[in-house]
Amino acid sequence: MADVANKYPENVPGKYYVDEQCIDCDLCRETAPANFKRNDDGGHSYV
Ligand code: SF4
Structure with missing residues (x-):
């Protein structure tokens, strides 16, 4: 389960x-491309 203590800083507030x-x-990103983007350097998504 996701943990707010480990959230990536690129995420929008909320x-x-x-x-x-x-x-x-x-x-x-495939399902909701308007809401998720990829951090290409870090190799992960963010909101
Ligand atoms: S890319 Fe990351 S955040 Fe997005 S569905 Fe896969 S594991 Fe979850």
């Missing part, structure tokens, strides 16, 4: 976020 457990599987 209750939704991606944390360090992201495995860069691309599902969220």
Whole structure:
């Protein structure tokens, strides 16, 4: 389960976020491309 203590700083403010457990599987970006982007340097998504 995601932990707010481990959220990535690129996330927008608010209750939704991606944390360090992201495995860069691309599902969220494919499903909701308006809400998720990829940090190409870090290899993970953020909201
Ligand atoms: S890419 Fe998106 S769906 Fe996949 S693990 Fe990361 S946050 Fe979850």
